[in-house]
Amino acid sequence: MTELIRFNLKRLRRRHFIFVILSTAAILIGLIFMVTTQQIDQANKETILKLDKQSEFLAQELQTVPVKPAKINQNQEAYWFLVSTKKQLLVALVQAKNAKQTKNEPAFRHAHRKMLLAAQTMNQISPNIADKYLQLSQQTINQDLKRDTFLERSDQTIMVGRYSLATPGFLTLLLTIFVNPLTLCLLMMLFNWTWREDFDSGTGRFLLLSTQKRGQLLAVNLLINLILLLCLFFIIGILGIIICHLYASSEHITWQYPLAQQLSLVHQVVQLVGAAVPTILLITLINNWLTILIKQLNLRLAVNVIVVLSMTLLPIFRSNFNPFWQLFKQFYAPTIIPVSTFIGAGVAIIVLVLILKLTLSNYSIKNH
DSSP: HHHHHHHHHHHHHHHHHHHHHHHHHHHHHHHHHHHHHHHHHHHHHHHHHHHHHHHHHHHHHTSSSOOOOOOGGGHHHHHHHHHHHHHHHHHHHHHHHHHHHHTOOHHHHHHHHHHHHHEEEEEEEHHTTTTTHHOOOOHHHHHHHHHHHHHHHHHHOOOOOBBBOSSHHHHHHHHHTSSSHHHHHHHHHHHTTHHHHHEEEEEHHHHHHHHOHHHHHHHHHHHHHHOOOHHHHHHHHHHHHHHHHTTTSSSOOTTEEEEEEEEEEHHHHHOOOOOOOHHHHHHHHHHHHHHHOHHHHHHHHHHHHHHHHHHHHHHGGSSSSSHHHHHHHTTTTOOOOOOOHHHHHHHHHHHHHHHHHHHHHHHOOOOO
């Protein structure tokens, strides 16, 4: 088996595969960085416009408020306290808008928290009245206020949705994109050429047929593909760190940033890497099996993509046991990946390995 590993590594070196990995990483990093920058700019413009409309609407309403009397009746105390809180909300809205316009993220976080505190107070006086001005439910206000309080205590800024150009946020975004099953499928079709060559070339088929323990070919292939993708992730991480330091974003995000309830950036990275490993093996096994079954390269690649797309997107496969679905939804709805996902992936790997070993043992030159 050691000789097989050395042989495959020499094949990769002769084909300048390190250059392929570096080129792929650099191109993808550049594209994702440009898209992230555009998404953040667009989101900030929309936030400024929204804050402007909200503050203008509230200011017009406050202009209709009568002059506050010198002596307030007891039955009017709640009304005037509400008016006072609305003025606090208006000040916070204007401050938040100005902070966004000047790209002062710490000031925006502070003003945003003041907005939520004012909204929470207003809802205590008149239930759900803040929704009229901020379009936020009480539950959302409570969740965002809890997050903003934590961020202020830890001196962090607010991420723009899932996008960030601070190092921890950007690296987590990169990892989320690259462990997406659809991305892994495309990368595997690029990296798994040594296995295809074993079946698509005369020399490769001769070596395959002359190997006594064909199961070792499968083990070596899985190991090398896993190493290649992990190397790609490592290089992407290094390039991501470099580009974030060169850009010098005004954001301040740490690895403890709360993406969701009980889920920080560091927890997200750990679980994504943990779930990506069995998913990489599954996609490699699917790719390898289709290579044996389907002779035509174009048809084989198309079927490969269709199978992964189906496992990822079809409602019938949306289960806690499906690592494809669990990884895919992390981009738009970060959640804790359940233990059942790893159990399901392990069972699927065992089944596919047994099927592939049986297929390889029956393989002959007549198959191609």
